[in-house]
Amino acid sequence: MYNAKAYSATSETSPVSSTIIARRDPTPNDVQIEVLFCGICHSDLHQIRNEWSAMPTVYPCVPGHEILGRVTKTGSAVTRFKTGDLAAVGCLVDSCGVCGECKLSLEQFCQNATLTYNSPDKHTGGVTYGGYSDSIVVDQRFVLKVPSNLDPAGAAPLLCAGITTYSPLHHWGVTTGKKVGIVGLGGLGHMGVKFAHALGAHVVLFTTSPGKKEDAHRLGADEVVVSRNANEMAKHAGSFDFILDAVSADHDINAYLNLLRRDGNLTLIGAPSKPLGVAAFSLVFGRRSLSGSPIGGIAETQEMLDFCGQHNITADVEVIPIQKVNEAYDRLLKSDVKYRFSIDMASLKSE
Numbered sequence: 001m002y003n004a005k006a007y008s009a010t011s012e013t014s015p016v017s018s019t020i021i022a023r024r025d026p027t028p029n030d031v032q033i034e035v036l037f038c039g040i041c042h043s044d045l046h047q048i049r050n051e052w053s054a055m056p057t058v059y060p061c062v063p064g065h066e067i068l069g070r071v072t073k074t075g076s077a078v079t080r081f082k083t084g085d086l087a088a089v090g091c092l093v094d095s096c097g098v099c100g101e102c103k104l105s106l107e108q109f110c111q112n113a114t115l116t117y118n119s120p121d122k123h124t125g126g127v128t129y130g131g132y133s134d135s136i137v138v139d140q141r142f143v144l145k146v147p148s149n150l151d152p153a154g155a156a157p158l159l160c161a162g163i164t165t166y167s168p169l170h171h172w173g174v175t176t177g178k179k180v181g182i183v184g185l186g187g188l189g190h191m192g193v194k195f196a197h198a199l200g201a202h203v204v205l206f207t208t209s210p211g212k213k214e215d216a217h218r219l220g221a222d223e224v225v226v227s228r229n230a231n232e233m234a235k236h237a238g239s240f241d242f243i244l245d246a247v248s249a250d251h252d253i254n255a256y257l258n259l260l261r262r263d264g265n266l267t268l269i270g271a272p273s274k275p276l277g278v279a280a281f282s283l284v285f286g287r288r289s290l291s292g293s294p295i296g297g298i299a300e301t302q303e304m305l306d307f308c309g310q311h312n313i314t315a316d317v318e319v320i321p322i323q324k325v326n327e328a329y330d331r332l333l334k335s336d337v338k339y340r341f342s343i344d345m346a347s348l349k350s351e
């Protein structure tokens with residue numbers, strides 16, 4: 001084991017602050033990565049505040065699953081990476097490798113998958129620690145290659161916000177000629193707009209923030225609807241093939257289900273802590289469906305990164321030092337970020 005610098009939360013009410021954690025020395029299949037940038041996902045905030053009853057937080061909690069860095073050491077059996085390579089890690093660091101889901105590279109559905117943080121750590125017997133740290137050690141099967149043309153600070157958020165939007169857009173067949181709604185212009189939502197636009201769909205962005213209209217058009221939205229305006233919403237009734245809901249807080253989902261056409265689908269990727277109320281007739285009329293989607297598998301994550309390399313897509317980021325992370329959380333709660341915070345991990349050296 002060796003000591004790594006990190007930021008952790010010690011309780012659901014404490015801010016995150018500087019600490020030292022123990023990491024494993026790389027085993028033969030491991031890649032050790034110096035973390036250069038780590039995105040701030042709203043999930044980090046839900047998790048450190050213990051807001052998800054289905055995934056109770058174990059403290060101390062080191063969040064961070066949008067990790068981009070440089071390889072500093074490789075185990076003897078590592079073939080895909082060498083020291084000095086750019087490398088990335090998302091929300092998963094291990095899975096059983098033998099179940100049906102793993103065999104299909106759908107590791108996100110493996111019953112024994114290990115999340116990047118707040119998951120039982122098979123190696124140490126403790127809990128996994130995420131990317132708010134100067135380094136991380138990960139099995140090579142869960143380390144991604146990063147196209148060299150992408151800006152590293154903007155590429156980090158692709159590892160969660162990117163794949164979480166890319167995967168359901170593909171699964172539900174979004175392409176040219178489809179009318180697609182994206183709800184919420186935050187970290188996930190703004191990637192959803194970029195991908196849906198790149199796939200050729202007619203993209204409508206729903207926002208509670210009228211001030212984001214211009215940005216939404218710049219990011220690729222064909223239309224922008226301020227969701228608090230009932231008249232604007234009514235104009236789109238029964239017209240969408242697909243809606244991706246990326247909202248982090250409680251909201252009326254029926255208002256969006258009613259905008260789907262016959263057999264349309266609304267997929268939830270946002271994970272508010274409270275259950276959402278669904279009126280039966282929002283689904284019954286129109287044979288509509290409501291589903292959810294978690295991140296994506298490793299092969300699809302690599303496909304997404306390669307797609308971003310080809311189309312020069314990254315997240316729009318505000319780069320901050322780690323010392324500003326608690327302030328960033330306060331701003332995230334006010335929907336005040338354009339559109340993802342990316343932590344410059346060099347700032348951790350001074351701690």
Ligand code: NAP
Nearest residue numbers: 042043184185186187188207208209248249270271294295
């Ligand atoms: P974010 O950057 O904070 O964006 C959330 C957006 O939701 C805000 O920008 C805002 O958009 C909208 N919003 C916030 N409060 C609202 C309210 N009370 N009513 C209506 N709209 C509201 O968060 P994020 O990082 O994109 O994450 C979004 C959600 O996805 C979180 O719950 C997160 O945990 C979850 N998540 C899920 C997965 C998965 O695998 N499914 C992966 C990552 C994250 P406007 O200002 O445009 O209204």
Ligand code: ZN
Nearest residue numbers: 041043160161
């Ligand atoms: Zn995330």
